[in-house]
Amino acid sequence: MERRTALKLMGASAAMAGVGLMPGRANAADKVTIALIPGLTADGFYVTMHKGAEAAAKAVGAELIYQGAAEWNVSLQVPILDAIIAKKPSAILIAPTDKTQLIAPLKKAFDAGITVVCVDTFIGNGVFQTGSGDADFPISYVASDNLLGGRIAARALAKAIGEKGKVYVSNVKPGVSTTDQREEGFKDEMKKYPNITVLETQFNDDDANKAAAQLQAVYGRVPDLAGVFGANLFSAGGTANGVKQAGLTGKVKLAGFDAPESIVAQLKDGTFELTVAQHPAEIGYFGYISAYAHVTGNPVPTSIGTGFSVMTKDNIDDPNVSKYLYKSS
Amino acid sequence: MTITATTPSRSLPHPVILWIAQLRAWVFLIMLVVFFETWARLAYGSSFIFNIYNLQSIGVFAAAPLMLALGETFVIISAGIDLSLGFIMGLSSVIAAHASNYLALRYGVPPFVAMLLAISAGALVAVIPGLVNGWLIAFLDVPPFIGTLGMYGVARGAAYLFAGGMTVAVNNEWFSAIGNDRVYGVPILVIIAAIICLILHYLLSQTHFGQHTYAFGASRVAARRAGINVKRLLVKIYLLSGVMAGLAGALYTGRFSAGAAQAGEALQLDSVAAVVIGGASLFGGSGTIWGTIAGALVIAVIQYGLVFINVEPFWQFIAVGAVIIISVLVDQKQRGLTGGREVE
Amino acid sequence: MSESQPILSVRNVSKAFGAVQALNKVSFDVHPGQVVALAGDNGAGKSTIIKAISGVFRHDSGDILFAGQPINFRTPHEARDAGIETIYQDLALADNLSIGENIFLGREPKRRLFGFLPVLDRKAMAEAGKGAMASLDFHVTRLDAPAGAFSGGQRQAIAIGRAIYWNARLVIMDEPTAALGVPEQRRVKALIKNLRGQGKGIIFISHNLRDIFEVSDEIVVFRRGENAGVRRPSEVSQEDIVMLMVGG
Numbered sequence: 001m002e003r004r005t006a007l008k009l010m011g012a013s014a015a016m017a018g019v020g021l022m023p024g025r026a027n028a029a030d031k032v033t034i035a036l037i038p039g040l041t042a043d044g045f046y047v048t049m050h051k052g053a054e055a056a057a058k059a060v061g062a063e064l065i066y067q068g069a070a071e072w073n074v075s076l077q078v079p080i081l082d083a084i085i086a087k088k089p090s091a092i093l094i095a096p097t098d099k100t101q102l103i104a105p106l107k108k109a110f111d112a113g114i115t116v117v118c119v120d121t122f123i124g125n126g127v128f129q130t131g132s133g134d135a136d137f138p139i140s141y142v143a144s145d146n147l148l149g150g151r152i153a154a155r156a157l158a159k160a161i162g163e164k165g166k167v168y169v170s171n172v173k174p175g176v177s178t179t180d181q182r183e184e185g186f187k188d189e190m191k192k193y194p195n196i197t198v199l200e201t202q203f204n205d206d207d208a209n210k211a212a213a214q215l216q217a218v219y220g221r222v223p224d225l226a227g228v229f230g231a232n233l234f235s236a237g238g239t240a241n242g243v244k245q246a247g248l249t250g251k252v253k254l255a256g257f258d259a260p261e262s263i264v265a266q267l268k269d270g271t272f273e274l275t276v277a278q279h280p281a282e283i284g285y286f287g288y289i290s291a292y293a294h295v296t297g298n299p300v301p302t303s304i305g306t307g308f309s310v311m312t313k314d315n316i317d318d319p320n321v322s323k324y325l326y327k328s329s
Numbered sequence: 330m331t332i333t334a335t336t337p338s339r340s341l342p343h344p345v346i347l348w349i350a351q352l353r354a355w356v357f358l359i360m361l362v363v364f365f366e367t368w369a370r371l372a373y374g375s376s377f378i379f380n381i382y383n384l385q386s387i388g389v390f391a392a393a394p395l396m397l398a399l400g401e402t403f404v405i406i407s408a409g410i411d412l413s414l415g416f417i418m419g420l421s422s423v424i425a426a427h428a429s430n431y432l433a434l435r436y437g438v439p440p441f442v443a444m445l446l447a448i449s450a451g452a453l454v455a456v457i458p459g460l461v462n463g464w465l466i467a468f469l470d471v472p473p474f475i476g477t478l479g480m481y482g483v484a485r486g487a488a489y490l491f492a493g494g495m496t497v498a499v500n501n502e503w504f505s506a507i508g509n510d511r512v513y514g515v516p517i518l519v520i521i522a523a524i525i526c527l528i529l530h531y532l533l534s535q536t537h538f539g540q541h542t543y544a545f546g547a548s549r550v551a552a553r554r555a556g557i558n559v560k561r562l563l564v565k566i567y568l569l570s571g572v573m574a575g576l577a578g579a580l581y582t583g584r585f586s587a588g589a590a591q592a593g594e595a596l597q598l599d600s601v602a603a604v605v606i607g608g609a610s611l612f613g614g615s616g617t618i619w620g621t622i623a624g625a626l627v628i629a630v631i632q633y634g635l636v637f638i639n640v641e642p643f644w645q646f647i648a649v650g651a652v653i654i655i656s657v658l659v660d661q662k663q664r665g666l667t668g669g670r671e672v673e
Numbered sequence: 674m675s676e677s678q679p680i681l682s683v684r685n686v687s688k689a690f691g692a693v694q695a696l697n698k699v700s701f702d703v704h705p706g707q708v709v710a711l712a713g714d715n716g717a718g719k720s721t722i723i724k725a726i727s728g729v730f731r732h733d734s735g736d737i738l739f740a741g742q743p744i745n746f747r748t749p750h751e752a753r754d755a756g757i758e759t760i761y762q763d764l765a766l767a768d769n770l771s772i773g774e775n776i777f778l779g780r781e782p783k784r785r786l787f788g789f790l791p792v793l794d795r796k797a798m799a800e801a802g803k804g805a806m807a808s809l810d811f812h813v814t815r816l817d818a819p820a821g822a823f824s825g826g827q828r829q830a831i832a833i834g835r836a837i838y839w840n841a842r843l844v845i846m847d848e849p850t851a852a853l854g855v856p857e858q859r860r861v862k863a864l865i866k867n868l869r870g871q872g873k874g875i876i877f878i879s880h881n882l883r884d885i886f887e888v889s890d891e892i893v894v895f896r897r898g899e900n901a902g903v904r905r906p907s908e909v910s911q912e913d914i915v916m917l918m919v920g921g
């Protein structure tokens with residue numbers, strides 16, 4: 001099953017049509033170069049996003065530079081950003097590792113005449129080109145609508161547990177815009193189900209061992225725990241292990257986020273009830289195209305939301321669904 | 330003139346009191362357990378500790394941090410520190426995953442054998458950073474903090490490189506069994522950790538290696554003058570801590586069916602904390618395996634217990650930090666009592 | 674071996690470090706049961722001759738005979754094994770280990786538990802420690818006490834006890850009373866006399882003329898790398914020794 005923010009995408013498509021995806025249109029002497037800086041490189045999500053951006057670059061006949069740190073860390077990302085700015089690309093697509101600390105470094109890029117597009121995460125509040133605020137200068141924010149993602153997870157999990165019971169969110173740490181929004185969307189949607197109680201969120205610092213122990217501790221005091229939403233890979237994976245060790249597979253239903261290739265086996269053996277897969281290739285693709293469009297003098301929507309696919313063991317074999325699995329290389 | 334001096338200038342308390350003071354980490358642990366038990370009974374009417382399920386969960390939770398802490402114990406007793414263990418664990422986790430997959434795919438090795446070989450591969454690959462650490466510290470006189478900090482970076486990079494940016498999925502039911510199954514209710518991970526504890530306790534308290542580690546930690550000069558091959562001793566110490574981390578990494582892969590470069594990242598500081606809570610001094614010369622076990626359990630019980638009684642999770646960090654500070658304060662006081670002896 | 678044969682014989686020993694002649698044809702003897710003090714200003718050569726005797730380095734020319742044999746030590750450990758024990762100012766004790774463990778450091782005895790499992794023989798170490806200390810009139814009540822819990826003079830006793838246990842025949846002590854209070858200094862001097870009574874040869878370096886006069890049988894004065902004179906304390910005054918030291 002697919003959901004799309006159809007309106008937003010149609011708007012984007014209209015802009016693309018205006019541009020015309022014509023290769024060779026740009027003057028060969030000043031080939032457009034656009035840089036992509038992911039949140040981290042060691043992640044299938046960003047690997048897939050990179051592929052999407054590559055496809056866009058090929059489609060318009062422009063260049064793509066890809067540079068990133070191996071870990072999600074401001075002090076690793078900023079030096080890379082500075083190095084890229086020195087290369088003077090036409091535009092930078094970036095997944096900022098912190099919504100406040102990256103404002104000043106990115107402003108430098110903007111002041112140097114470089115177009116800035118935020119992908120996946122944002123700076124400031126993610127609403128750009130309003131005319132106010134110091135994080136207003138990026139031209140667009142292209143991402144999964146993580147609030148929506150949380151809602152989708154909530155709906156799917158609610159259905160899986162029969163719309164009643166106790167659930168909680170297993171999250172990484174507060175302050176990361178993407179996971180914060182997923183949690184927010186999840187909790188908000190769950191308000192619609194009067195028979196479902198959402199317990200305190202557990203933070204595991206991206207450590208699977210902790211996530212597992214937290215699941216076991218919560219279950220120890222809540223024997224009728226029905227489901228858990230793991231807001232990212234290690235949260236979900238660790239919680240799954242905790243469920244397995246307690247012998248609760250199938251009894252406590254797990255909703256995950258993201259879809260690395262390993263998720264297939266885990267869906268099939270029941271470790272995960274479902275996972276909400278983002279479409280990072282689309283983020284990369286539309287991010288690149290927006291930047292290119294702007295650089296070549298065309299209007300671009302200030303936010304583009306890509307969609308999700310809910311994967312379960314019933315649909316994972318369908319190629320229309322499995323194509324959204326994240327690539328590892 | 331005779332110099333009949335019958336007692337040390339600082340009089341020692343009775344051996345039993347000394348013994349209790351040395352095992353104060355266990356006293357801490359008991360106090361914590363009583364605290365959580367009381368709370369659980371009052372708030373939920375159920376038991377915290379007389380609960381097989383909780384015991385199993387805490388045991389598994391503490392197994393990996395404990396293994397790192399056991400290696401770190403020898404290092405800290407020698408007045409050193411090893412900051413690279415977290416990512417040695419990650420590197421080994423990734424290599425073990427690749428080994429299991431490679432053996433199964435290329436050579437069709439049966440899962441049981443593949444599991445054994447993969448665990449060995451994980452432990453063996455850890456020999457490299459362990460030896461390099463030892464060599465830097467023993468032969469090039471690099472301070473342990475700096476040397477292992479450098480290795481932390483190298484192991485981290487290597488781990489991510491070998492992982493190719495993702496966790497490395499593993500499909501091996503024996504490997505998964507080692508990490509998740511139980512024998513008569515006792516998780517296999519806990520059994521493995523317990524066996525390692527016994528072996529290391531013997532090493533530390535009954536061999537020349539352990540004895541000389543204590544001596545070196547108290548006085549490098551004394552160790553050298555006594556004819557101890559100090560360089561070889563140091564290499565052995567860091568090799569041991571590396572291999573412990575390697576083993577922990579391989580077992581992680583079995584448990585989560587995936588090798589991950591960041592497998593041990595969150596465990597590094599906790600491992601040092603466990604050793605210190607257990608009674609070791611960061612200046613070297615003291616520490617015990619039993620103390621480290623208690624230290625690791627204290628941290629695990631705090632983290633698990635707070636979730637169990639549904640307290641705001643940020644209290645965890647405050648609680649563990651407070652325990653470390655109290656431990657060190659008590660330790661200072663106790664040093665006055667015993668004159669600095671706290672050996673296995 | 675008769676009492677009159679020296680346990681140590683230094684004959685015309687010279688040693689240079691680059692352009693500096695640290696020792697120049699130095700000669701003196703130490704007999705069993707004799708305390709020889711080395712006196713002299715800083716840099717006069719006292720530490721250098723000690724290090725040559727105890728195997729830290731080789732002398733350039735001349736002979737050093739220990740128990741009648743010329744020495745050929747490649748490391749200080751060989752000197753120790755031959756029966757020459759050197760106690761430096763830092764004492765080289767492991768403060769976290771007991772007396773017995775310090776005595777046996779590096780060569781701890783083992784026994785077999787249940788007949789097969791090798792474990793450290795702590796009982797034997799403790800007994801040996803007790804015995805060695807008793808021979809120095811130091812009766813220990815708490816054998817498990819760490820070396821760090823003892824006073825300065827007591828720790829000297831432990832270092833000496835270590836030497837005695839391993840049957841050192843020549844004990845060299847570098848500034849044994851420095852940094853000690855008066856009562857502790859008295860204890861150390863008593864220890865030295867005790868050692869002499871046991872038939873050991875003793876060399877000690879000191880800047881404290883009072884101690885030298887109280888304890889030693891002979892004083893060898895060093896000045897600028899040379900033996901400026903050997904005197905008996907009963908025959909000279911402290912000023913005489915000082916004059917020899919500075920060259921007057």
